[in-house]
Amino acid sequence: MENGAVKPVIVAIDGPSGTGKSSTSKAVAAQLGLSYLDTGAQYRAITWWMVTNGIDLTDPTAIAAVAGKPEIVSGTDPSHPTITVDGVDVAGPIRTEEVTSKVSAVSAVPEVRTRISELQRLLATGTETGIVVEGRDIGTTVLPDADLKVFLTASAEARAARRSGELKGADVNATREALVKRDAADSSRKTSPLAKADDAVEVDTTELTLAQVIECVVTLVEEKRAGK
Ligand SMILES: Nc1ncnc2c1ncn2[C@@H]1O[C@H](COP(=O)(O)OP(=O)(O)O)[C@@H](O)[C@H]1O
Numbered sequence: 220m221e222n223g224a225v226k227p228v229i230v231a232i233d234g235p236s237g238t239g240k241s242s243t244s245k246a247v248a249a250q251l252g253l254s255y256l257d258t259g260a261q262y263r264a265i266t267w268w269m270v271t272n273g274i275d276l277t278d279p280t281a282i283a284a285v286a287g288k289p290e291i292v293s294g295t296d297p298s299h300p301t302i303t304v305d306g307v308d309v310a311g312p313i314r315t316e317e318v319t320s321k322v323s324a325v326s327a328v329p330e331v332r333t334r335i336s337e338l339q340r341l342l343a344t345g346t347e348t349g350i351v352v353e354g355r356d357i358g359t360t361v362l363p364d365a366d367l368k369v370f371l372t373a374s375a376e377a378r379a380a381r382r383s384g385e386l387k388g389a390d391v392n393a394t395r396e397a398l399v400k401r402d403a404a405d406s407s408r409k410t411s412p413l414a415k416a417d418d419a420v421e422v423d424t425t426e427l428t429l430a431q432v433i434e435c436v437v438t439l440v441e442e443k444r445a446g447k
């Protein structure tokens with residue numbers, strides 16, 4: 220690029236629940252001066268709207284019919300990510316157990332995915348310095364031309380322990396069961412399932428500290444930028 224301007228870098232981070240996508244993505248974006256997008260929060264937000272409006276979530280046709288209605292806006296500052304639905308701040312309500320247990324049914328509906336993926340591509344291509352986008356299908360479907368793709372994994376035990384630590388006092392076995400069930404639903408749906416892209420770098424975080432994972436991804440981004 221001319222004038223020494225650095226080309227925006229697009230980083231896709233995918234993987235199952237509890238592998239460290241959000242914590243890693245936020246920290247990497249903050250360290251490198253990039254934007255950050257939590258695509259899971261967008262699927263949670265549309266699910267929250269459907270629950271609040273009494274949509275029958277056992278009926279994909281009913282979900283598809285209203286998929287275009289809520290206006291979802293994501294703020295992409297990694298030190299202060301925000302999410303609103305029709306102007307309402309839903310950062311808290313989208314993390315309830317009810318939304319968590321229902322989000323896979325909503326995110327499996329193709330009309331929902333088309334709508335949310337459009338928002339994601341708009342945000343990803345509109346940044347000056349670049350963006351870290353985390354989710355399930357970013358490297359495979361949403362941004363297949365991303366400069367760097369990372370696929371995080373970790374054992375179900377480690378992921379459940381991390382999550383139940385967050386949900387203060389939650390039973391590890393119940394957390395593990397819910398997490399494995401959601402992964403299975405997300406991995407087996409027909410439209411853009413949770414999957415590793417062929418050209419993604421896989422990082423098993425089971426035995427790594429969060430700081431080590433962050434360092435690993437920062438190094439991978441820097442190597443890409445240096446053209447290695
Ligand atoms: N490598 C790690 N070691 C220990 N705890 C971690 C690690 N990575 C993330 N965590 C913790 O696990 C929890 C889930 O991480 P999060 O980034 O939300 O995962 P995801 O976005 O993949 O669901 C958080 O409390 C986070 O601090």
Ligand SMILES: Nc1ccn([C@@H]2O[C@H](COP(=O)(O)OP(=O)(O)O)[C@@H](O)[C@H]2O)c(=O)n1
Binds near residue numbers: 262
């Ligand atoms: N790119 C994405 C991101 C999330 N999702 C869906 O949204 C749900 C919530 O994602 P999340 O990233 O907030 O989940 P956690 O891993 O943080 O628990 C997932 O279980 C998927 O059903 C998706 O289908 N595609």
